[in-house]
Amino acid sequence: MERAIRQRITQQLTVIAAAIEGDHTHPSAEDIYLRVRKILPHISLGTVYRNLQRLVQDGALQMLFFGDRTARYDPTLEAHDHFICQQCGRVEDVKVERDRRMDFAALVREGFTIAAHSLAIRGVCHRCGPRQDAASPDKGERRH
Amino acid sequence: MERAIRQRITQQLTVIAAAIEGDHTHPSAEDIYLRVRKILPHISLGTVYRNLQRLVQDGALQMLFFGDRTARYDPTLEAHDHFICQQCGRVEDVKVERDRRMDFAALVREGFTIAAHSLAIRGVCHRCGPRQDAASPDKGERRH
DNA sequence: CTAAATGCAAACGATTTGCAGCCCC
DNA sequence: GGGGCTGCAAATCGTTTGCATTTAG
Numbered sequence: 001m002e003r004a005i006r007q008r009i010t011q012q013l014t015v016i017a018a019a020i021e022g023d024h025t026h027p028s029a030e031d032i033y034l035r036v037r038k039i040l041p042h043i044s045l046g047t048v049y050r051n052l053q054r055l056v057q058d059g060a061l062q063m064l065f066f067g068d069r070t071a072r073y074d075p076t077l078e079a080h081d082h083f084i085c086q087q088c089g090r091v092e093d094v095k096v097e098r099d100r101r102m103d104f105a106a107l108v109r110e111g112f113t114i115a116a117h118s119l120a121i122r123g124v125c126h127r128c129g130p131r132q133d134a135a136s137p138d139k140g141e142r143r144h
Numbered sequence: 145m146e147r148a149i150r151q152r153i154t155q156q157l158t159v160i161a162a163a164i165e166g167d168h169t170h171p172s173a174e175d176i177y178l179r180v181r182k183i184l185p186h187i188s189l190g191t192v193y194r195n196l197q198r199l200v201q202d203g204a205l206q207m208l209f210f211g212d213r214t215a216r217y218d219p220t221l222e223a224h225d226h227f228i229c230q231q232c233g234r235v236e237d238v239k240v241e242r243d244r245r246m247d248f249a250a251l252v253r254e255g256f257t258i259a260a261h262s263l264a265i266r267g268v269c270h271r272c273g274p275r276q277d278a279a280s281p282d283k284g285e286r287r288h
Numbered sequence: 289c290t291a292a293a294t295g296c297a298a299a300c301g302a303t304t305t306g307c308a309g310c311c312c313c
Numbered sequence: 314g315g316g317g318c319t320g321c322a323a324a325t326c327g328t329t330t331g332c333a334t335t336t337a338g
Contacts, residue, residue, distance in 0.1 A: 008312050008317060029303080044320045049303060051318095069213040069302065069327075083256060094251060103241040104265070111270030112227060112238075118264050121248070126255030152292055152337050173328080188295045193328060195293095213302070213327065 007054070015039050016051045020061065026072040026082075026091040066091055066120065081119040087128035094121065151198070159183050160195045164205065170216040170226075170235040210235055210264065225263040231272035238265065 019035045020027065027035075033048045052073055055061040062074040066084045076093060083092045096119060104114050123129075163179045164171065171179075177192045196217055199205040206218040210228050220237060227236045240263060248258050267273075 006313075006317075010312070010318060012319075030301095042320075044322095045302095046304075046321080047319060053304095065209050065211050065213075067209055069209075071302080083251070086259060094256075097247040097250065106241065107227065107238060107265070111273070112265075113268040113273045114265055115230060115267040117266065119261060120264075121251070121256075121258060121261040123259040124257040129255070129257045150292075150338080154293060154337070156294075186295075188297095189327095190296080190329075191294055197329095215327080 012036075012040060012043055012047050013051045013054070015043075016048060017055060017060065020055075020073055020075050023075060024093050026064065026066075026074055028070045028072055030070075032073065064118075067122075081121060083121045083123065083125065085125035085128055086122055087124050090125060090127075092125065096121070156180075156184060156187055156191050157195050157198070159187075160192060161199060161204065164199075164217055164219050167219060168237050170208065170210075170218055172214045172216055176217065208235075208262075211266075225265060227265045227267065227269065229269035229272055230266055231268050234269060234271075236269065240265070 015036050016032060019032055019039075025031075029045070029049055029052055032052065033043070033045050036043055036048060052061065052063075056063045056073075059077070060075070062077065064072045064074055064082070066072060066082065072091065074093075080093045081096050083094045084090075085092075104112075104117075107114065159180050160176060163176055163183075169175075173189070173193055173196055176196065177187070177189050180187055180192060196205065196207075200207045200217075203221070204219070206221065208216045208218055208226070210216060210226065216235065218237075224237045225240045227238045228234075229236075248256075248261075251258065
């Protein structure tokens with residue numbers, strides 16, 4: 001059996017982990033790089049990517065994509081959904097009440113094994129769409 | 145008022161649109177390029193991208209992202225969900241029964257305007273996970 | 289005719305990788 | 314003190330863009 005790789009706790013890893021802890025703004029690698037650089041001015045972007053990758057593999061972080069090509073990192077591990085503002089691009093954690101649980105039974109019967117599911121909601125957030133009339137909330141809604 | 149741009153129906157646009165019609169395999173731009181090249185051998189990748197962009201803007205196509213950095217194109221416009229196989233990478237259209245409609249009322253009350261929502265399910269498809277025991281379907285499920 | 293669309297190639301942005309030196313364990 | 318980790322820079326990958334030329338209307 002191959003020997004397990006001893007992972008080291010480096011200064012960089014510690015600072016990167018601390019920089020995202022409790023952050024609900026869904027920062028990109030670049031965002032995190034800029035933050036971390038204030039503490040470790042000589043850190044490289046590559047190191048940030050490598051450590052983020054490691055934190056994701058260790059299950060300390062989620063890596064998410066919201067329709068552009070940029071990965072976002074999220075330290076919130078418990079179940080929650082995401083609202084993406086089409087105006088300002090901000091991503092907010094939201095919790096959509098589901099009636100109990102969605103019915104995946106049909107899929108399981110077809111032989112699918114379900115590991116995770118994610119719900120992304122797109123629209124205009126309360127900051128960007130101030131006096132939008134909220135009378136017909138579902139108007140024009142499209143699922144995709 | 146500025147004059148509306150007259151869009152032209154080119155041979156390339158027609159062939160590209162035909163190449164994705166009724167396709168449920170969620171091809172990438174590259175995939176589509178390879179198909180179209182059999183009919184128009186001199187077409188360039190750039191033209192494929194430009195026309196896909198136009199078809200998306202015209203509402204003929206959806207552009208989707210499934211966790212890698214590659215855009216996928218989907219001609220199915222009506223409501224459906226996506227299952228992404230973590231083993232083979234294939235994306236299948238699925239329909240998850242929801243209990244009526246999910247409750248977005250709370251979000252609307254907070255001032256969010258909802259335009260669309262998408263549900264992505266990750267796991268192992270029936271092709272890849274043959275004799276998986278289906279007794280505990282929700283085992284280890286994680287929402288993200 | 290003439291502006292929109294094409295083909296080509298160079299530019300781009302996010303991410304990955306190869307490598308010599310560094311520094312945790 | 315040895316191997317994993319770093320910083321740096323070059324490489325990669327998907328996508329976009331500038332420009333001279335072609336082509337639809």
